[in-house]
Amino acid sequence: MTLKLVIAKPSPFARKVRVALREKWIEYEEVMDVPWNPDTKAPSLNPLGKIPILICEDGHTVFDSSVIIEYLETLGQDPQLIPREPTERVNVRQIEALADGVSDAVVLIVLESKRRADLISQDWLTRQRAKVDAGLKALSDMLKGRTWFVGDHITVADIAAACALAYVDTRIPDVAWRTKHPGLVAFSNRLESRPSFAATRPEPQDIVPLN
Numbered sequence: 001m002t003l004k005l006v007i008a009k010p011s012p013f014a015r016k017v018r019v020a021l022r023e024k025w026i027e028y029e030e031v032m033d034v035p036w037n038p039d040t041k042a043p044s045l046n047p048l049g050k051i052p053i054l055i056c057e058d059g060h061t062v063f064d065s066s067v068i069i070e071y072l073e074t075l076g077q078d079p080q081l082i083p084r085e086p087t088e089r090v091n092v093r094q095i096e097a098l099a100d101g102v103s104d105a106v107v108l109i110v111l112e113s114k115r116r117a118d119l120i121s122q123d124w125l126t127r128q129r130a131k132v133d134a135g136l137k138a139l140s141d142m143l144k145g146r147t148w149f150v151g152d153h154i155t156v157a158d159i160a161a162a163c164a165l166a167y168v169d170t171r172i173p174d175v176a177w178r179t180k181h182p183g184l185v186a187f188s189n190r191l192e193s194r195p196s197f198a199a200t201r202p203e204p205q206d207i208v209p210l211n
């Protein structure tokens, strides 16, 4: 039995893990699930009902993209995506949290936009949009035009940031991050040209409207 990863095609969190598995050349099987649909399997595997979820060879499940990637690190396959050195580790984790926060804000914008027109809160959309703008500016400032966020090879910081950028493009393409942050453009182009990213491009998916 191989590892199974429960994913949705647009999910930036699932993409982080899909890229990590590919970068490490770990074989796995993808299981599609739409966590917003009534027939979703996610709640039976993760009490939070969220994907991605890793189903390990002995059947136990690991959820939350950060924890899954931490688990993948224990399998001993290079490249090491989370540094062992404590200061570098905290830096990588901080950038990952920032990038994931941008993706979280985009998810909230998508969900709010799908509500019945008279229920949509413009204040809420503005609040989440401000997080996207501030998060992308902070990522740009932290990258400082370098090739990698931390150290001299790919880490989960780079993976999470590139996944967040592509997710912004997929869901809220009017965010003008390319004109504001040229350093992030070069970074995103470089990452997206890697086979692990090229094979996992986000594909938009219809969501059942929530009220």
Ligand SMILES: N[C@@H](CCC(=O)N[C@@H](CS)C(=O)NCC(=O)O)C(=O)O
Pocket: 008, 010, 011, 012, 013, 014, 035, 036, 048, 049, 050, 051, 052, 063, 064, 065, 066, 100, 107
């Ligand atoms: N912190 C989680 C976030 C995962 C997440 O928000 N997944 C979304 C899809 S992009 C989901 O499954 N949402 C379903 C729900 O909230 O009910 C991670 O990094 O894995």
